[in-house]
Amino acid sequence: MRVFVTGASGWIGSAVVPELLDAGHQVVGLARSDAAAAALTAAGVEVQRGTIDDLDSLRNAAAASDGVIHLAFKHDIAFSGDFQGAADADRRAIETFGDALAGSDRPFVIASGLFGLAQDRASTEQDGHGPVTSTGVAEARRANAELTLSLASRGVRSSIVRLAPTVHGEGDHGFMATLVGNAREKGASGYLGDGANRWPAVHRLDAARLFRLALEQAPAGSTLHGVGEEGVPIRAVAEVIGQRLGIPVVPVAPEQAGEYFTWLAGFIGLDIPASNALTRELLGWEPKQPGLLEDLAAHYG
């Protein structure tokens, strides 16, 4: 297939690209800078210059492709306070792709997240559907995922990959890298409260394979969980980081969370285990890469 990939130069995109090329697909990647364009060219990708706001460019690229994988997200503005602005840009891009692909039965796969789907149990692929009635980071993202799934009724083979917040591996600059950086700066590896709360995790290369399988096989309207491990206790994460950096492991009181964890404070205490059973059954996807704790011990810090 000729596949248009947004975010092809990013952390996950740069693993999705070789996964697609190795499987015999042709990749066209969106690049907003000379650096991204050069990296994509070097990786064997045809470059489409533009940003996620260039809706004509997105429409044309999608129309000229056999499928689209949408990974770009304005993390720069999202993490500096304008998450809604990032989500709005994402929604406009998804609407544009939907219009371009309507009636074609071509695949359209997006990345989404796992926050806020279920309480007191592991979320499944069946959770988190239905009208979005409140605001906030998780709900803004969920609204865009639901919009994507609704495109199935317009003749798009759409699917969403809900990624664990900890997509880990060499070169990570996300949640885990931030936690390690915090620990080094503070001279102590912290966990919130008793640290028993769990986060799901997935290795970047397993996630990349899931995106390819979704593109190739997922039925229209599929919800997939990019989850390799259902839930890793945050205290265990802090312990591995402490061991690797040779620093003490300490509980952080809720009133000190903002100071210690900075932008992670709102997330680090969440208990958000997530199942991958339906995804594995649907696509025959089996995570094969090292788990989070093994990866942390080997590559972080």
Ligand SMILES: NC(=O)c1ccc[n+]([C@@H]2O[C@H](COP(=O)([O-])OP(=O)(O)OC[C@H]3O[C@@H](n4cnc5c(N)ncnc54)[C@H](OP(=O)(O)O)[C@@H]3O)[C@@H](O)[C@H]2O)c1
């Ligand atoms: N990493 C995780 O742990 C994780 C967890 C859950 C969900 N996700 C989601 O998975 C997707 C990919 O994440 P990632 O970790 O690969 O993110 P990333 O490393 O920050 O990459 C983001 C990509 O989006 C591109 N981009 C950003 N703003 C753009 C704009 N205005 N126009 C065009 N392209 C733009 C970036 O281009 P440049 O190369 O030019 O910067 C880059 O290619 C995102 O939707 C993310 O929210 C990630």
